[in-house]
Amino acid sequence: MWCRFKRRWRRSDDGTTLGFAFAPPTIPFVPAGLEDFRNKEGLDLMLDQTEGYVTADGRQIGPVVMEMKNITLRFGGVEAIKDISFDIREGEIRAIIGPNGAGKSSMLNVISGFYVPQEGQVFYKGQPRPQMKPYEVARQGIARTFQNIALFEGMSVLDNVMTGRLTHMKTGMLAQALWLGKAEAEETANREVAEKIIDFLEIQAIRKTPVSRLPYGLKKRVELARALVAEPSLLLLDEPMAGMNVEEKEDMSRFILDVNDEFGTTIALIEHDMGVVMDLSDRVVVMDYGKKIGDGTPDEVRGNQDVIDAYLGVAHD
Amino acid sequence: MVTTPMGAGGLTSVPALLHRNATEFGTAPAYREKEFGIWQSWTWAETRDEIEALALGLIDLGLNEGDFVAVIGRNRPHLYWSMMAAQMCGAIPVPLYQDAAAEEMAYTLGHCGARFVIVGDQEQVDKVIEVQGELPNFEQMIYLDPRGLRKYDHSKLHQYSHVQDAGRAKTDELRPVMDQRIAKLDYDSTCVMLYTSGTTGKPKGVVLSNRNVIETSKSSSEFDDLRRSDDILAYLPMAWVGDFIFSVGQALWTGFCTNCPESAETMHVDLREIGPTYYFAPPRVFETQLTNVMIRMEDAGKFKQRMFHYFMAHARKVGPDILDGKDVSLGDRLKYQLGELMVFGPLKNTLGFSRVRVGYTAGEAIGPEIFDFYRSLGINLKQLYGQTEATVFITAQPDGEVRSDTVGVQCPGVELKIADNGEVFYRSPGVFVEYYKNAESTADTKDAEGWVATGDAGFIEPDTGHLRIIDRAKDVGKMADGSLFAPKYVENKLKFFPNILEAVVFGNGRTECTAFINIDLTAVGNWAERNNIGYASYQELAQHPQVLSTIKTHVEEVNLSVAQDEMLSGCQVHRFVVLHKELDADDGELTRTRKVRRRIIEEKYADIINALYDGSPKISTTTEVTYEDGRKGSISATLTVCDADVVPVQTKMAAE
Incomplete structure (x- = not known):
């Protein structure tokens, strides 16, 4: 690969320097x-x-x-x-x-x-x-990541990312437990957002993997995914x-540059x-x-x- | 040649086949791709609409008849469509290897003079932009995934969907132009141009006509009874002829569904989810899967291990016979059924092979153990022999006549001939038109009567009619004492050991043979973990004394087996080194299809080869490596030169 x-690194036109030109x-x-x-x-x-x-x-x-x-x-x-x-x-x-x-x-x-x-x-x-x-x-x-990763270790990457959508879910506990009508539609809609972020951060291959099994670098990326999926303004x-x-x-x-670029975050x-x-x-x-x-x-x-x-x-x- | 001049059923081009599929069974699934965690699917009718929209957009951008359109990216429906869209415009699609470095790409793009390039993502856009100075013909680039490309200069750069939108908007004006161009396509017009991997030099552009592609697809589909309900997983490089025939040729001819994985990393999960009925993989993939199964079995509990080994032993005994429909006693059949329930079924499901009806392996020789393992599970794995110049199929194994040491009988419509020097020649409707801009090579390879030299030495077994391949004709040489030198034969035997990933044998014109070995990091790493052997790097593990002694026993086993063969007993490996780095396509040591480039390796590692012959116990060396992005670095290492025992060769005593 x-x-x-x-x-994906932004390059200046002559291709020699990396990063931004600041002015x-x-x-x-x-x-x-x-x-x-x-x-x-x-x-x-x-x-x-x-x-x-x-x-x-x-x-x-x-x-x-x-x-x-x-x-x-x-x-x-x-x-x-x-x-x-x-x-x-x-x-x-x-x-x-x-x-x-x-x-x-x-x-x-x-x-x-x-x-x-x-x-x-x-x-x-x-x-x-x-x-x-x-x-x-x-x-x-406002969403954040932590210096010493704070993910739910026993849950899969997808579930961890979905927790980032918590503030966007409105249906009650009972409806969600019964998985009826609005609750189902809501989860589908939120799953779509989560999947877009998973695609964006290229973690499709570990979608169903429990977080505890991941190496450090990937955990950091999952944490970023969870923060991003909340569609934060900051x-x-x-x-x-x-x-x-x-x-x-x-x-x-x-990824940080891409997030800033694509979502304007x-x-x-x-x-x-x-x-x-x-x-x-x-x-x-x-x-x-x-x-x-x-x-x-x-x-x-x-x-x-x-x-x-x-x-x-x-x-x- | 037995081909109808009108084409098969009046269908003389890829767009014509597409049109037939869209009208006759428009609601059947044509392409699927996993994206955003879901299998997105397109029916034949939808596929045609998408392709037409793109074709109209391409005409709008100024694509002319006869232009070359390079297609670069991982397997995605949209990229298959762009090949067909190019054909609809009367242009010629040229799929290229997506993992090629920019300079390699510059050669092929420059050679075909592509005016249009359709790419998957920013990675490919960057590479093409990097070399565009060397490409005077290059005009427009179209990309599929807009990520990261927002701020690029879009004067020559277009998003795929925007091109389609433009095409849809101009349907009224441009459709007559497109229809006219499609109508002009006949059986002899060029369908696609594919570059060979180039084992011995620059890649050559193989021009294939509609006749080549459609006749081959037709006969091979009939040979294996492919059906509309079949599913394949398209994961091999699009630039490889096999993928073009499976995912475009046969898919269009029979109307089966092509499934594209989400990404290269998720391939195995996607394979399981789709459960293809028609599957193709190079031996390496089967080897890796078998290694993984064995490693995971070692981690399983005692009970599961015993159950696995018990039923696998039974499967090895009767599995292949049951698959071939031979007589097997009722008791054995029942026991096999029980095994299917307990072991084989779940295992096949994990591997994604539950539904495989026809499976092929080709490209390299496959180890008999690996081959038998899959067949004993009840997977109909067969061997195929072919090349780009033949539009893949030369020989294949019919059901019921499958063996690991032959490559089968000639495919329908193929004629075979063995030259005096042992080289295999063939003639078929699939024989390529020419090498693009290379009349000299065309003449060297294809004679006036249409016979094509394969470059492989082989023979036809008199009693079964099966073809057996010995080695690349060019690689076969003579040892100093005059005995036959066939490196591939020995290398394959070495590679059949799970611990050995790659081997290169030297000895042409010398008194004895020596070898380079690459260890398989998965297998050896797992062994090290199990035996509490610590290592910090590939290099360190490769030079570990215990690893060296394991490899030594492997080499000696091979020597023993090579010595059995009178003709090749001189090819026993006397000394070897375990290399400090994996041979890699980025360093030019392998082709993109992972075949060894002998000459380059000989030049690059001349110092190590010298050490193998001058008797020095150790050799210090520095090797330049190329990283995936084209940057260079170097690795230094001290390698131990190991001796291996050889079996003394009896000098023609038996023959007297």
Whole structure:
């Protein structure tokens, strides 16, 4: 089989470089530390519903769908996240990176509504988001995968994927148990959606295989399938490439790009692997010790001195 | 030749056959494909509508009569239809191997000068775009699966369904053009062009006429009594002549249903679900399935194992006879029936062979044990001998005359002739028209009277009339002492061991024979797991001392059996190495149909061959490998050269 990496990886015209060419002109890079100033001046990004931009490879990036404003999260005396603000635009791939313990996963949990920040607010589609239960978040159209795979091990891949359709099923328990009329029609309709995703992620061959028998890389893909089948408007990926070999990473990168491309899904992802992040994402937030030290396109972030210091370390005086 | 000039029943072209099927039994299923977890199906009438819509769309895009249309992709109904649509436009379909790397594709696409290319998905689109600079004739590309292709430049790129839509919209204007072109097709117009796999050089384009395809389909369908109710699973490469004859030729002639699997990985599940009645596979597939069955039986409980072995022993004894309709005692028959209930039935069901009425294996010799295993289960597996130039069929085994060491009697309409040097010649209505743009090779292969050289050495058994193939005529040579050297004969014997995947024997012009061996990772890996032998890579496992000693015993067994044959006793393998990598088509060592390319292997591994003959105990080597996407890398390894015991050859004592 042709290597997936090459098969579906977006290539620039000369065929030499992989990944995107980044040139979003309308988002100026705001150096770390300047956001506060900008907010005080009343340049409120929260209600920024501007039209967005078109990426170099022709995708339309829409207005802001989610905005984190001055988020501070504490666990007892530990400040996991300190006064961080950033936004996620519709249709973009937004990455959060940082060294170990930088607060990335905490940030993702704030976005998903699992953690409630002590200070600051989360705006989703222009509305401040109150404290919510996980299922309410799911109903809002936010789906996620987990760093340490959280699938139902004893169930088949298909059943696992079908659980992702839970929020789309309306018939009562009795009707479903009896498998009558509406319940049957509903499951058929949902199965169709599930099968399309199975086809999309090329996991037809393991459709009926129990998840416990699958290798790690495939489990990750099944988890992505379950998240996707919910037809989320915002997809959160927590370290989608952790523990994968190069080939699996290439596959997964390809699928993430395809998902974004075909379904227009907004994706926020946390990732360790700098190379992957730089190739995949439209904009990157860099965190270190709970603080935001950089925000912008991969090229901008790559040139940011604070980011370089955080990743390579600096000499202590 | 015994062919009616008017064609069989006035049906002189593939579109004409399609039209007959759509009018006579339009509601019968013609094609099925599993997609989204369900078998989607199309009746003959629907199939014709789909094909016509595409043909009209192709004419709309500017496809002319006589143009070549390359078709690249995995087996899907839509791609079979695109071949027939091309025929409706008076164009010539050229199916190509979908797993070929871009450069290989560039050669064939350039050679036929295809103006239109119809492909399955982005993978193929990328490959064609990569080489389009070398293809001056290439104009339009049509793809089936739009995934990932949204942002490509669509000036020369079209989605399959859009082409059909355009065709449907212009039916009124273009239908007369299409009908006119179909009417022009006769028995001698070109039906399809297929590229040979190219064991010894560049692939050659074999031009087959409607006469070749329809006459062959007709006679072979009658030979095996194929029926409209039959089902086949189309999973072998579309570029291979066999697939074209089964899934297009015979399917159209008899009107049976062609089923396409969901993907290559789900093939076995799909096979089980469909339960084909007419099945074809190369020996490798049967071997793999048997290996899997045996491995899984080893994991089964004691009771099941004993039951399996007990009934299999009985099946080996009486199964083939029952299948051939010979006399078998009532007691044995009852016991076999019990076995059918307990073991064979469920096993066949698992393998997907419950309904197989006619099964064929061809392409390579099949091991007698493997062959007998399937036949003893009651599966009517037979052997077939053929080639692209003959439109597949040269000889086949009739029911009741099946043996593992022959390839059967000549098919209806085929004449056979053995030349003085032992090479097999044939003449039939299926004999190809010519090699495209290669009159020289055409003349070399086909003489003025229509006799075609097969390139295989063989003989006809006087008492049964069955043809037996010894080896490729070109490969047969002489050892230094003048005795006969037939590498394939020895290689096949080696390959019959489940642990050995591939073998290449050297020795032409030398004093003794040596061999390269590839281990079968499934079988050997399973053995290692069972015996607590740890290994990190294929390379390490291949060089494990215990693996080497196992292979050594296999080689010695083969030597023993080769020594029985007076003529070939010189071909015993004296030394061998177990290679550090599998021979692979991407590296050019095998053809796309997995046949060994001797000359390339000899050049590439010259250092190892030297080591086999100069007596060195070990050889360090670095081999270049090509990855599936065309990137290159290399593997280094130190290989142990092993000696094998040989049986001393008695020098003509018995003959005196």
